[in-house]
Amino acid sequence: MSKAIKKQALGRGLSALLKDPENDIQSVEDKNADKVVGNIIELEIDAIEINPFQPRSNFNEESLRELATSIKELGVIQPITVRKLDFNKYQLISGERRLRASKLIGLTTVPAYIRIANDNESLVMALVENIQRHDLDPIEIALSYQRLIDEIQLTQEQMSERVGKKRSTIANYLRLLKLDPIIQTGIRDGFISMGHGRAIINIDDHDVQTDIYQKIVSQNLSVRETETLVKNYHESLKPKPAIPAKTASFEINDEDVSTFNKYFGTKIDVKVAGNGKGKITIPFHSEEDFNRIIKLIEG
Incomplete structure (x- = not known):
């Protein structure tokens, strides 16, 4: 008998063991747990529920159909991973694409690794296994990291150790969540x-x-x-630097202005620019006053 046939037969035997109510395994300490935990077992698809901690939320339909075709021809090459919830009830940890593709072609069972894990362990395992095995979009990865921070109370340093990523890499992903939701969707949609x-x-x-x-x-x-x-x-x-006003190339003293004022009988305005040019403004208050000033200028 080949190794493949032996392995398949072993999986069927363990499946029968799991369906026996007298062998309901809830922890690694239970009887026969060593025969189940960590082994590949053919599980009924209907007994498997989707993991709410699954980081991936977008599944390309065309890609799923291609995977389904491959599974139809070659079988499920890489088993999914599940954790035991209750008697004959399991929750997916990783392998949702394989599970979905198997359902597409009408399979009733799928090979699976059995694990005993609590919610926190399941979340960490789902995050690590899915990120490393599949091409999640950056926002999905960022949301998964944020979930570890919020629900498991991990620091970025602790998370770096758990998922095997640099702290700076994790920080860069988390910063994406500060983007406007429209832009986050744009990243997810490519x-x-x-x-x-x-x-x-x-x-x-x-x-x-x-x-x-x-x-x-x-x-x-x-x-x-x-x-x-x-x-x-x-x-x-940035504030524009103030352009300093040019100072006059020479000064007009008060005595000179006073001389103008006395001559024209009104308050004269004298301005001098930085290039030496300037202007003298002589105000008038009526037509009679204007004609008076004209006569003064004409001498």
Whole structure:
């Protein structure tokens, strides 16, 4: 008998063990737990519920159909991972694409690794296994990290150790959640990249964020061009340096102005520019006053 046939037969035998109420395994300390936990077992698909902690929320239908075709021809090559909830009830930890694809082609059972885990352990396992095995979009990854922070109370440093990612990498993903929801959706749908998002996040005003997002999409801007756009925006916010007023090239003393005032019988305004040019303003208050000034000028 080949190894593959032996493995399959073992899976069927363990499946029968799990359906025996007298062998309801709830912890690693229970009888026969060593025969079940960590082994590959053929589980009924109807006994498996979706994991609410699953980081992935978007599933490409075309990609699922391709996977379903592959499973139909070759079988489920990589088993899913589940945790035991109750008698003949299981919750998916990782492998939702494989589970969905198996349902598409009408399979009633699927090979699965059995694990005993609490909610917190399940969340961490789902996050680590799914991020490392599948191409989650950046927002899904960011939301998963945020969930670890909120629900497991992990610091970014602790999370770095748990998921095997640099703290700076985790921080960059989390910052994406500060983007306007419209832009987050744009990243999830592939209209812009995470690089575009990291550039836009340097702007606090969500209205300005969305304006730049629209330009990126409509003009097909690169990440570098987006960074330049953001830089120019910040430059526009800086206060313009005050241009110092030019001082007059020479001064008009009060005595000279007083002489003008006495001669014309009115208050004269004298201004001198920095280049030495200037003007004298002689006010008048009536036509009679205007004619009086004309006569004075004509001598």
